[in-house]
Amino acid sequence: MGTSSRRSPSPGRRATTRDPLRCNGSGWRVARPTASASISAARRRTPRRRPPKADVALVQPRFRLTELWLSGLLFPYAWGFLVTRSELSRETRRGSGFQSNAALSSPRRNGDHPMLHSTMSALRSRTKMIAAVGLALVALSPAPGAGAQPAGAAKECTDHWVPVQIRPVGELATGPLDPAYEAARQAANSALTGFGTYRIYGQLCKPAGVDPSTVQVLVHGFTLDHTYWDPAYKPESYSYVDAAVKAGYATFTIDRLGVGRSDFPPAVLAGGPNQVDTVGQLVDQVRAGKVDGTVYRKAIIVGHSYGNWIAQTVAEQFKNVDGVIASGYLHNLELTNVAQFVPGSMIPVQLYPQFATAPLGYLTRRPGVAGHLFFGPSADPQVVRNADADPQPGDPLVGALFVNQAGLPHNITVPILFTVGSKDFFLCGSEPGLDCSSDRAVVDRERPYYPQSPSIEGYSQADAGHNQSQDVGATDFYRAAVEWANRHVGAGAQ
Known part of the structure; x- marks a missing residue:
């Protein structure tokens, strides 16, 4: 050396x-x-x-x-x-x-x-x-390095690429189809190309020398990637993965299709329904031991923002998770902020040199907008700079998807923890229905939409913005998530 x-x-x-x-x-x-x-x-x-x-x-x-x-x-x-x-x-x-x-x-x-x-x-x-x-x-006495270890040193992480299928629209639907819809679906499927097998990248981390019985699958948000959950900068303050692994859980942080180290399908096939379907397939494979050879008896899906909507829909449609941690997505948006700032903040991803060869149709955010959109007033300036320097591609219809789902109930039958930064630009405000000021306010706001869930809990992260896992008070968010997971699911060892 x-x-x-x-x-x-x-x-x-x-x-x-x-x-x-x-x-x-x-x-x-x-x-x-x-x-x-x-x-x-x-x-x-x-x-x-x-x-x-x-x-x-x-x-x-x-x-x-x-x-x-x-x-x-x-x-x-x-x-x-x-x-x-x-x-x-x-x-x-x-x-x-x-x-x-x-x-x-x-x-x-x-x-x-x-x-x-x-x-x-x-x-x-x-x-x-x-x-x-x-x-x-x-x-x-312990040999050098065998005693107390620095933050993050007690976890073992491995890289994986999980094969998933992008299937024609009709294969994603359940129940009888309207004849007009069916005709449109068949016409679209005959015109579109790109169906087939793609690979989703994920990093699996677990406590060193331990095979936990529960895995947490972490799904990032729009224009982010898997490093949102485990950044290189100050992991002791901003790594959800470190906190979960320290508590005895395995974590699988992914790059969704069309992001980071995963495959890029045509942009029209990277929308919400296919994101849900491919993440659901991935959860099945992780639990069955097809990723690292470990069969996990239980799974928690953790989603942030757009990834939160994906996580909830996976829990509703696939029924393959034992709990949902829902970060940065609540019913009812602060539409004034969304309408005023979001459309002007998006640009084609090809304008960034690193994505010059990406398929047409992917969007990302403009330089310099991350601080205003994603963080509270007390955020670490270096975290904001890091976010601005690393935009990722996103689904061009993600905004329409959020607005379309704003008032719909979910048939989720497992416990849910809703977490939000109290200064979230998209979700919080003074208008009725936008209260994020307390844990109770979050629960009252979401309970009507989840009648089948046995438990609805909330956590409001004081002074944090939309990207609460990288904002002020992130470690308090991790403690709340771990405590909730221990009560409702549990880590355990094989």
Whole structure:
């Protein structure tokens, strides 16, 4: 990985003139350097150069744990040596007077004093005992990196591409079809191309060494991607994934079709119905163990904004999840804000160089609008800059879809947690039906639309905007989501 900045002793240095205890081949003796040797060593000694500050910053973190561990390993020997030296000096003066170097260097040959011989034997035994105790303590202590780990280090993540089918419209519908609708459907299917198999990218994360029994499938919103749930910037503050994994859940964060690392179908096939159908297929595969080999007994679907609508519709149509965490989407929009700002904020995605070859029809947001549309007044400026720098493609009809679904009830039969930032640009306001100021207000606002759900709960994130997982108070949102999930579904291990 790199080289240490520590210097080795100079090749010309004679360590014997400085070692207080040395072996000459026939025994141990105290080495007392002469004055001339000390002066000569001092002349040869050159001051060590400190590495530049930049080098220190690079080297120090790499070796800190290693140095601490080695210190623990060598400490017993150093301590035993110091004790031996001290006791030897005291006993020689007490028992037989100070002995010359020559006398101490060969004790048996020169007829050593009995007290000195017994003292040396006892002190060598004491040194071995101290060393053994120290080594035992080192063995019992955790190896570097095995103890408390930094944020995010305790999760294991793997990348996956899940095959899904985009099917003709008639295969998505249930129940009898109106004859006029059926005729239009057949005409559309015969004119359209692009049906077939596509791949959805997802990142599966779980606690290191653990196979949880519950997986959370996370669906991002419009012009976002999977990193919304697990950004590189300050994950300790803005990573839903880290919070869920720490609580014992597996997470599967996806790029929806037409976004990020997933496949791009023709834009006309990337609309809401196909998004719902493909995400539903994906949840089935994740639960069945077709993604990472783990069969998950339970699943929670977590959706944000447009992804929230997708998540709720999957729960309603596929019946393959045990709970829904619904972020950033409530019935009744702040239509004044939507009508005034949203149409002028969208541009063709091909205007961004990274999407120049994307299929025609995809939209994204203009540069510089993320702060106003997605964040509250107290958001971290760097988070806002990151969002502006990374727009993603989106469905051109997403706005019409939201307005069309605004007053419709949902036949969801599992518990739901609705979460919203109290400063959400699209959902909150002073008009009747737009109250986001408290948990109770959120519940009262949504309960009439979910008559089949056994539990409706709400969470209002103070001062947060639309992208609440990356806004002020995000960790409080994570705690609320984890606490709700524990009560209604549970993590558990396989």
